[in-house]
Amino acid sequence: MKFGITFFPAVGPDDQSADKYFDDALDLAVYADERGFYHVKTVEHYFFPYGGYSPDPVPFLSAVAARTRSIRIATGAVIPAFSHPIQLAGRLAVLDNLSHGRLDVGFGRAFLPDEFAAFGIILDESRARFDDGVRIVERLWTEEDVVEDGPFHRFGPVTLLPRPYQRPGPPVFVATATSPASAEQAGLHGRGLQAVPAIAGPEGFTEILAAYRRGWESGGRPSGTENVQVSLGAFVANDRDEAHKLGRLDEQLYSDKIAQATKSWATKRSTDYPGYENLAHVGALLHFDKRVRDDHILVGTVDDVRRQLARLGESYGTDITVSLTIHSGNLPAEVAERTLDYFADKIAPEFAD
Template identity: 65%
Template sequence: MRFGITFFPTIGPEQAAAADWYDDAVNLAVLADELGYHHVKTVEHYFFAYGGYSPDPVPLLTAIARATRRIRVATGAVIPAFNHPVQLAARLAVLDNLSRGRLDVGFGRAFLPDEFAAFQVSLDESRARFEEGVRAVERLWSEQDVVWQGTFHQFGPVTLLPRPYQDPHPPIYVATATSPASAEAAGRAGRGLQGVPAISGRHGFQDILTAYRKAWADGGHEPGEERIQISFGLFLAEDGDEARALGRTDEELYSARIAEATSAWGRARSADYPGYERLEKAGKLLHFDERLKDNQVLAGNPAEVTRQIEQLAEWYGDDVVLSFTIHSGNLPAEVSARSLRLFTERVAPAFAR
């Protein structure tokens, strides 16, 4: 089992300056690189304290790539619906070269109605734009003289420069929160999977993994080569009560941020997002102690967190990569650094092969 980190800001200028949050992110990534973590990942969100300090993962990951040596940099995820495929393919190809082939690219559909409204994109086009955008980027990376006649974009013949550093292109992941169908499509296509069990719940995420692994095999891909990244909040301290208190503080602020960002679901509806109207109440339904009991967040002393991860390995398999959300901005960066060091010293050795 391998471990990475995720940066998901849930702050705004009232809490901390953006420049300071970016400095802390780069410094934590350097520490994670030194400690041997697998990847550092960040998101694409706009306008709200919920993710809004990371409207484009590429600049931050570029800074991290140039400051580190081994750790992979990952988008989790970029949004094809909000980007022209030529521009998106080109930005990511530059990052792949600047990182010397350490890039993993997660693509997502987005789910906040206010973001779609700002880009003048219909929620009902979300899935179609996602599928067209990913395929167009993939072709731009791997082919020359590309002609694209899609529903939303038409271009060509064009040959992208620069070419990706990795041949034929960076590993592709699909981010999915609740959809076994999306996971099935990703597995059949030989793409990786990025998931968040805290959203889908244990049994829902097990269904997603089952669909993904079966489709991977049905697609004729090499057994045991599936790529799965799963995100969890991590709060670790020698004193378990201290870790849980820190986690409770951070998770309560996260709940307030997601409630603000998803409030538009009180009036928005889309066939591409069945059941998402319930997100209007999501922030009010997130209770730290229940999430901790269900292993949707990792918090405690090293022995307690070790037991939690052992349980996750039983539920989801020991071939997954756990990605720890450690830098929301609600807690001092020193707390995140302590968690990373303590995990490396006292938890990770139990899962080394």
Template identity: 55%
Template sequence: MKFGIVFFPTVGGADGEATPTQYYDDGLHIAELADELGYFQVKLVEHYFFDYGGYSPDPTTFLAAVAARTSRLRIATGAVIPAFTHAVKLSGQLAMLDNISGGRLDVGFGRAFLPEEFAAFGIPLDESRARFEEGVEACVRLWTEDNLKWNGTFHQFGPVTMLPKPAQQPHPPVFVASTGNLDSCRTAGEQGRHLQLIASAATREKVQEALSIYRRARADAGHASGTERIDLTFPCFVDEDRAAAYLQGEYVERKMSEKMASAVSAWTTVKSDQYPGYDQMAAAAVRNGAAFDERVTENQVLAGTPDDVRGQLGEIAEWYGDDIAVGLSVHSGHLPRADVERGLRLFAERIAPAFAGGR
């Protein structure tokens, strides 16, 4: 089991909240510490307009700064959205980032799910899956082929040869980001992609079903066993004092739920058959924000003393496999940097060594 860190801003610069400059500065210092402590990866999302993720409209920009200030840490998009960026532009950005980082890039691609984002880019929600699949394939082929002529449904170009090619050959590891949609997991497995799951957003049974479908689809498609990479994300709050860890976690998770509920509120009036059940997202976010203790008990949130969190991770390894990577969501912008760094040190020194692969 390996451990990385995840940055997901849920601040918008309101009174008392971190400004963008403060958020990025804290994030860069946290990434430097993670590199020093031996964490294996830092991951950043792509979102627009809302306090929910809106400080990260271009994760490649921030990750380039992380790459310049670290030497071992893998940098990951979690995820970039092909529907919102032409494949020629996106593949070029990511190839540059892979070279700047010396071949440390993991590329997570996602479909996106906020109606206002699609509206701003002039993209119909009902095209999200098709645009995602076409965009991912086009990026991979631009990385690996010369004189590519592309005749897609949404874009046509070429013949062109992308420069630079990625540092990693034939291309950086490609992940599909999902909240647990079973069709997405099945397709990712069939195509031999890796998988990013927000495990905190689903029950144990749903995560297990998603992973089972993904692993079975990979095997049935003939992809070699043991070559897959699975990243699961969990919020994490560690302190020597359990009450202090819970106080941090309850505050951050409540803020997260408030910001998410606002961002997804459009789903109460917007409908798309590609997003079944999304009309319930705002209510689910509010419930999650009010059920912190329950979510800790269900291992959807990691919180408590080092002994507590070590025990939670032991159960997670039993549930999902000990070959997974765990992304610790630690930088929302709502906690002082000193608190985040203290938790990362405690985790690295008192928790990670108990697991094979450690950090």
């Protein structure tokens, strides 16, 4: 197992100023680099306290790249449907050069109806726009005189500058919350997988992971060489009750924020998002104690978390990267730093092999 960190802001101006959130997150990213963590990752969301302090991962990750030396930087994820592929490919190529080849690019479809409405994008075009956007970005990274004449974008011939630092381009991941079909396609195309097991639940995530590995092997790749990142909340302390108290508070505030952002699913339907109408109630369904029992939140003492990770390894395999969601902005940054220390000193070494 490898261990990285994920920033998913769940605050708005009434909770914490944006500059304070970014100052703390940047300091934590630098600290994670110093402590030997594998990557730092952040999201793309708009308008709501649920992720809205990160409408574009690239500026923050550029600041991380400038202040760090070893840690990989990752988008988790950028949304092709909301950007022109020439702009997106160019921004990411610059970031890959700024970091001297430390970039991993996670692409996502997005899933909040209000975001699609604001960009004037039809929900039922989500999958097609995602596939088209990722394909074009990869072409722009690797080809010259690119010409596109598709349903969403028409341009060319163009040759992107700068070219990515990594050749043929940064590693590509697909972010999926509940879709085994998307996971299988990601594996088939040789892309990595970014997932949040707490959203899918134990059975759902097991199905997603199996579909991804099935696609990976169907694409002619050997088992055990997949690239899987899973995001899990993490709260570690010497005192179990303290860790649970902090984790419960942070996760409840996160649940409140996602409930606000997803309530429009009560009246929206899309063939590209079957079953997503259930997300209208997702905030009420994210029970802290159940997610702890499912090992989808890592919480407690060092020994507690070691046992959780051992069970996860048995269920999902040990060839995964665990992205610790450590700083929503609702708890002091010192809480996250303490968790990083426990992982670096006492937990990660136990799972390094």
